[in-house]
Amino acid sequence: MSTSAPTPGDDRRRWEMSPGEKLIAQWEAQHDVAARGSRCDPLGLQHQLSRERLADRTRPPSPRTPAGATASRAADEPAPAEAAHPEPPTARRHPWRRFHHHASEH
Numbered sequence: 788m789s790t791s792a793p794t795p796g797d798d799r800r801r802w803e804m805s806p807g808e809k810l811i812a813q814w815e816a817q818h819d820v821a822a823r824g825s826r827c828d829p830l831g832l833q834h835q836l837s838r839e840r841l842a843d844r845t846r847p848p849s850p851r852t853p854a855g856a857t858a859s860r861a862a863d864e865p866a867p868a869e870a871a872h873p874e875p876p877t878a879r880r881h882p883w884r885r886f887h888h889h890a891s892e893h
Contacts, residue, residue: 804812
């Protein structure tokens with residue numbers, strides 16, 4: 788008697804998809820894209836952008852030397868105070884909001 792369920796020791800079956808499963812997964816992916824149209828997922832995009840911004844803020848700044856300076860000279864000079872604590876970026880309005888002004892903004 789043969790079963791399609793993988794056994795605990797059968798790692799090979801766990802990572803393979805049958806041709807039928809591949810067709811179903813492809814159909815579902817195409818259906819999702821067609822239902823969404825040419826738009827991307829706004830929440831997924833927002834999540835990706837917020838993760839990149841957080842990574843940029845938490846990453847230590849890379850030491851930059853001016854043109855013609857040596858690494859030893861750059862190490863002797865103190866870093867500018869404003870480079871140590873950059874100001875957070877200001878909140879921007881959404882691009883689509885710039886065309887739709889509220890009556891109170893005129």
